[in-house]
Amino acid sequence: MRTISNTIFIGKILYSLENIPSTNAWVQEFINTHEAVEGMTVIAANQNAGKGQQGKRWESEPGKNLLVSILLKPAFMEVKSLFFFNKAIALAVMETIRRFTDKQVWIKWPNDILIEENKVTGILIETSIQGNKIKNCIVGVGANVNQLYFNDLPNATSLAITEKSEFELQDIFEELCMQIEKYYFILREKKLKEVDTLYHASLFRKNILSAFKTENHFFEGIITGVNNEGKLIISVNGSEQKFSVKEIIFL
Structure with missing residues (x-):
């Protein structure tokens, strides 16, 4: 996989690997042992211990x-x-899939892409916090x-299944990096209301x-929506109830 030419910082430092346990775990280990630059990206042909939300195994x-x-x-x-x-990243990944x-x-909710x-895409965001800052x-x-x-x-699908055609992974990788960078800059500009509006406009069901x-x-x-804490808001017989990720399952 090639580095990205049409972004400012995401994908400029790229580690393209064949077989690792998990891309997230690889980045975390790198952070623990090196000075890691923002935008550093790792991509793998295969991961044998990939995880999705709530620790579920990611099949690939x-x-x-x-x-x-x-x-x-x-x-x-x-x-x-x-x-x-989380909302901004979900929007970036959704926009990537929409291009194809x-x-x-x-x-x-919270950030699977259908x-x-x-389901065509899963997102796992792992965060470390210092004081009241991310x-x-x-x-x-x-x-x-x-x-x-x-x-x-x-309930799993792929672009090849839905479009009856194979895709170049490089094309999707480049689009993903561009979209994540775009929405990251929207966050930097403090346009949280814009992010929230776009997220709710594409919220499943x-x-x-x-x-x-x-x-x-x-x-x-x-x-009816998702609040600022990330809880799903559901109107049940006219009464609003709020649920965390592990508290509810879609049927």
Whole structure:
């Protein structure tokens, strides 16, 4: 994979690796042992211990998908604004996928990317905090690009499946770096309301009656939004309820 020519800082320092446990873990180890520059990027052909949200294993066929982690240092952001960072990254990844399909692309709370109703991309952001500021964010993105079969993942898809065509991973990698940099600069300009509005405009199942499951029961409700703490807001029989990531499952 080649370094990026049309960004200012993301992807300028690039480590392109064949087989590692996890791109996020590789970046974290690098931070622990080296002076790491913001925008440093690692990309792998295969990772054998990749993780998604809540520690779930990330399945990826070697050489078929985009597995990338980017180091960002948003010291300009306070910890209370952390979920705006998540929203901005989700928007960047969504915009990347939209460049390669005409189908509907959604953000499924908190930051999975769907083509129609099937997951095409996962995002794992690992953050370190210093005082009330964000020190480092390792942004891990796993995008299903050319993989055609997924074991025991009935709701997974890829660009190759939806578009019936193979893609150059370099093209998607370059678009991803450009989009993340674009939205990162939007955050730097303190345009949090713009980020929030765009996120909600692409929120999966917003304002649609949907079924959910918590630890204790099944219920129906309408997603009305996501608050600044990152909690999902659902209207249930006219009463608003808020849920954290581990508290609720979409059905």
